[in-house]
Amino acid sequence: MTDHTQDPEDRLGVSGLCLGFGSKIIQRDLSFSVKRGSVFALMGGSGCGKSTLLKSLVGLLAPKAGTVRIDGEDYWAAPAARQTEIGRKFGVLFQSSALWSSMTVAENVALPLQMFTTLDAKAIAILVDLKLSFVGLAAAGPKMPAELSGGMRKRAGLARALALDPQILFFDEPSAGLDPITSKRLDDLILELRDGLGATVVIVSHELPSLFAICDDGIFLDAETKTAIAHGAPTTLRDTCDHPTVRAFMERAAQTQTSLRRSQ
Numbered sequence: 188m189t190d191h192t193q194d195p196e197d198r199l200g201v202s203g204l205c206l207g208f209g210s211k212i213i214q215r216d217l218s219f220s221v222k223r224g225s226v227f228a229l230m231g232g233s234g235c236g237k238s239t240l241l242k243s244l245v246g247l248l249a250p251k252a253g254t255v256r257i258d259g260e261d262y263w264a265a266p267a268a269r270q271t272e273i274g275r276k277f278g279v280l281f282q283s284s285a286l287w288s289s290m291t292v293a294e295n296v297a298l299p300l301q302m303f304t305t306l307d308a309k310a311i312a313i314l315v316d317l318k319l320s321f322v323g324l325a326a327a328g329p330k331m332p333a334e335l336s337g338g339m340r341k342r343a344g345l346a347r348a349l350a351l352d353p354q355i356l357f358f359d360e361p362s363a364g365l366d367p368i369t370s371k372r373l374d375d376l377i378l379e380l381r382d383g384l385g386a387t388v389v390i391v392s393h394e395l396p397s398l399f400a401i402c403d404d405g406i407f408l409d410a411e412t413k414t415a416i417a418h419g420a421p422t423t424l425r426d427t428c429d430h431p432t433v434r435a436f437m438e439r440a441a442q443t444q445t446s447l448r449r450s451q
């Protein structure tokens with residue numbers, strides 16, 4: 188069912204969302220929207236609920252209250268079969284990359300195509316090559332995940348997340364554990380997805396330089412008040428937000444960057 192009250196420019200709309208585990212509340216009354224073809228940041232200190240929110244957005248954790256609308260459709264109110272169809276619009280890259288260690292890289296990327304399409308083996312092989320080329324891993328198809336570096340594993344996970352041509356991509360800490368050059372390559376790939384393919388990207392990250400470089404908008408979550416305390420692009424929050432928690436986050440990160448540069 189389409190909700191005509193949602194702005195047609197919004198790919199994702201969250202309203203009055205309350206999340207928790209048992210009696211423990213993690214986020215309450217959370218509302219925000221994500222425009223089509225934008226990169227949106229979920230920011231905040233450790234333990235404020237960014238990953239929990241991401242789980243609810245991708246269909247892994249039902250909210251206690253509120254709605255998550257994808258293209259105007261209330262995901263959590265939809266029947267299970269419809270949720271699966273809506274989920275086909277998603278591509279998810281978790282922190283660990285979550286590749287199957289007993290399969291080659293190519294087999295990992297082929298898996299969603301085998302599970303969710305009726306394409307034959309030849310067509311799947313062509314698509315797998317295309318996705319691996321896009322992430323700069325054209326030659327890595329026959330390799331096992333254990334043979335790849337951390338950055339290559341992340342990119343292989345991205346190739347798999349892209350297998351079904353998702354319209355919305357969700358990334359949980361894509362740059363965690365990567366060196367600055369590999370991290371920059373991943374940022375460039377994310378921008379290529381937005382600008383080249385028109386994808387919408389929702390990203391959880393602590394890496395402020397990366398957030399400043401690629402995000403158009405975002406929210407800042409707070410563990411104390413258990414909701415969003417600021418809305419806006421990471422650069423806007425850095426330059427104009429007066430909230431002490433946001434300031435402390437931005438300034439601590441800036442200090443870390445300065446001391447890193449000094450130690451190099």
Ligand SMILES: Nc1ncnc2c1ncn2[C@@H]1O[C@H](COP(=O)(O)OP(=O)(O)OP(=O)(O)O)[C@@H](O)[C@H]1O
Pocket residue numbers: 208211213231232233234235236237238239240
């Ligand atoms: N399955 C669970 N059961 C109970 N509590 C949980 C569960 N998963 C997460 N939590 C709690 O929810 C809170 C938010 O955790 P979450 O991982 O979403 O935060 P985060 O902002 O992503 O943190 P970080 O930046 O450190 O990864 C934490 O207090 C965590 O202990």
